[in-house]
Amino acid sequence: MCTERDPWLPDRLLRTERDLLMPLLRRTPEEAYELRTACPGWTARQVLAHCGAALVRIVEDRLEEGVFLPEANACDVADREDWPLDRILDELERGLTEAGPVIAAREDGRLDAVALGEWVHAGDVREAFGEPGAYCGEALDLALPLLSMTSRRRETPRLIGDLADRSGRRVSLGNEIEGRPAARFIGDAATLIRIYAGRPLVRTRYALTGATEQELLIYR
Known part of the structure; x- marks a missing residue:
C-alpha cells in the first residue's frame, strides 16, 4: 500500500458510503433504529446522530479542543434526541457530502481517521439491521488504505495481513518496531476491521500472531 497520504481518499470513502448507505437508511422502518449496535449503550439512531454531528462539526469548523472525546460525542447525541429521524438522516447526508x-x-491529515470511523459506524448500523457487508462491502478498497495510514498514525505495531476472502490480498499496517518482527494476520477483511476498530469478534475465525488485539486498536 502507498505510504504517502492521499488527501482526497477520505472524501472518496465518504461519498461512496453516502451513495451506498443513504438509500438503505431511507427505506428502513423507523422502529429498526432502536436496535442496539456494537457501540455500548447506543442504538442505530444514536450512532447515526453521532456520525452526522461529527461530520457537520468538520464542515462548519466547530472543532474546539476535546470535540471528539466520548463525553462530547455523548452530548452531541443527547442534543439530537428530540430530532425527527429525517432530520438526523439529512444531517448525516450533508456531512457525508x-x-x-x-x-x-x-495538510496534517489529522481528520482522516474520522472518515474511516464513519465507515466503521456504517458497519455498526448494517450489522444491527442484519444487512450484509458490515465492515466490508463495496467501499472496502477505499477503507483499507485509510486503515493503513491510520494504523501508523495511531502507532500500532507492524502487521502483515493476508485476507482470505480477497484472494489472499496482503495488507501492511502499523509501524516497524526495532527488534520486533511483524505480526501476522490470516482471516477475512471484515474481521481485520473488527480487530482494529474494537468491534465484537464473536463468530469470527482468524489467526493472529505476534501482537494482541488490544495493541492494534485505533479507536480507544
Whole structure:
C-alpha cells in the first residue's frame, strides 16, 4: 500500500458510503433504529446522530479542543434526541457530502481517521439491521488504505495481513518496531476491521500472531 497520504481518499470513502448507505437508511422502518449496535449503550439512531454531528462539526469548523472525546460525542447525541429521524438522516447526508473537501484541505491529515470511523459506524448500523457487508462491502478498497495510514498514525505495531476472502490480498499496517518482527494476520477483511476498530469478534475465525488485539486498536 502507498505510504504517502492521499488527501482526497477520505472524501472518496465518504461519498461512496453516502451513495451506498443513504438509500438503505431511507427505506428502513423507523422502529429498526432502536436496535442496539456494537457501540455500548447506543442504538442505530444514536450512532447515526453521532456520525452526522461529527461530520457537520468538520464542515462548519466547530472543532474546539476535546470535540471528539466520548463525553462530547455523548452530548452531541443527547442534543439530537428530540430530532425527527429525517432530520438526523439529512444531517448525516450533508456531512457525508461536504466534509471530504474540508478533510482534504487539512495538510496534517489529522481528520482522516474520522472518515474511516464513519465507515466503521456504517458497519455498526448494517450489522444491527442484519444487512450484509458490515465492515466490508463495496467501499472496502477505499477503507483499507485509510486503515493503513491510520494504523501508523495511531502507532500500532507492524502487521502483515493476508485476507482470505480477497484472494489472499496482503495488507501492511502499523509501524516497524526495532527488534520486533511483524505480526501476522490470516482471516477475512471484515474481521481485520473488527480487530482494529474494537468491534465484537464473536463468530469470527482468524489467526493472529505476534501482537494482541488490544495493541492494534485505533479507536480507544
